[in-house]
Amino acid sequence: MSKDDTGHDGRLLITLGFASIGILFLIYARLGGTTVTPDAVSAIERIGTAFYVMLLVALGAIAYGMYQYHKQKILKNDDSLLSVIAKITWNSKSRKIFLATFVSYGVFFALTSGTLVYQPDVIFSKHYDVTVPSAHITPCCGEIGYVPKLIVYITEQVGLQVIPINLILQIIVSYLVGLNTSVAVNAFSILKKNTGIGGIAAVTGLFIACPTCAGTFLSLFVSASGAVAFTLAITQLQTMFIAISIPLLIITPIIMARKIRNSGWSCKIES
Template sequence: MHALPTTTSLRPKTYRIIVAVIGFVSAIGSIAWYQLNAGSQSVIGTDRIPFLEETSYLTLGLFIIGLALMFGGITWLLRAGTVRVNGGDSSSYLERLSWAINDRRSVIMFALTALGYGILFGLVSGTLVFEPGLALSKLYGVKVPSLVAVVCCDSFGQMPQLVAYVTENFAVRITPLNLGILLMVSWLVGLNAALASKVYSQKRRMFRAGWSGGLGAFVGLFTICPTCAGFPLLTVLGLSGSVGLPLAFSWMQLVLIFATVPILVATSVLLLRQVSDSNPCRLDNVRQTVG
């Protein structure tokens, strides 16, 4: 009977977990605090608006920092992996994942794919607004460049909002829920791309994994806003001529959110199996845990 596998450098791993947990608590806590204080109110006195604007900047700052800590901590933890001092021929999924995403090619693929998909996601969702034929300053009566805070009133995750008018034709609209979904799906797509790169580098066939990964990315494009979820589907069906019909598909937002993440996670598992097959040697001594 093989002895139970042991791990090293547990303290650095604990730090990584703590960083991710702090990020999660900061992101969720800041939005919850703002919602309790202002976001759910239907009437806001004009005397409170300056205070709420300053609070919204602080809230979004903590939220963005929290997301960075959370995803950074998770990535840091996964790249650290575990060291099997002894054990059988099979390695855990986390060990395979750590081995697969630690080489330079996989890291570059992860970063470029996540960034590219995030930009595409942002354009489709309305997080990134590009209007080459319009002057945003005239359309919305704002100065360019400028920041405009939207302090109320909507459901949890939708407040506060911040619109950055960068140029006359380009603006960035930051909504907590939208930004969180964008980062989560883009991170998963980047992870799948890194794993796929590893599999392809080992000259393995992965048609099933590649297909499901593409499906997850496609579904992920439409998880942010109801209009984004409905309009492309109606266009495919030839029903885009009706203005009201896309709104009838608003429930698809929730369905697509819950569909995207499982598809991408399942794709990662399929790819990890391919990585295992393409690396018949044990992963026990491939790398040391990063301190």
């Protein structure tokens, strides 16, 4: 495949997006790791804001690159496993299943991981002495990928605690769970029997949030301030379990695509 083809099939955008995120993390780790003085706080906060703007741009590039790659695999119309996955997930039914799963799992994940915070027994403005609604960036200090944190107070009981590395992993995992679900539904329809693989993928996708679920349930038995401290304490452990689960979520649709291809299936792609 020529260099021009590589650019048009989305791989260049995907590569640039992930490379940009890695560079962002390294740059901020260098800047955010410096000694913070009262005079430097506002400057570091501006850097944190720029960090999130650039992060959103990189994620947008990756998303568009994935769309281009998906479309290109269909137009190429070969017999590769990735082409099979692209073909069976291109129809409107598959897209609706993917979108519904992506959004619902993303919300569930955000709740259980502490990204989306709901504390009905706490009034944020009184407990944390903040203005509601408001948002601020906590520019330092922490391990690479865990700063800067974005804290958003939406209502008196609902807020967001965005940690860069967790945000990226949550998007990736929600995408993979949506893809697994979409492929599994089509595999069931095509093969006319339940292989069980799709169910395993969905359960696996939910299982990876268990460390965060455990943290959420255990936090009910401590004070509000203790719950926040506990959530922060287990954040890195949660991230490790999430990252470990990603390879399985990648392998599963490939296994299902192999079964579909071996069944002699052929597809007419809707225009």
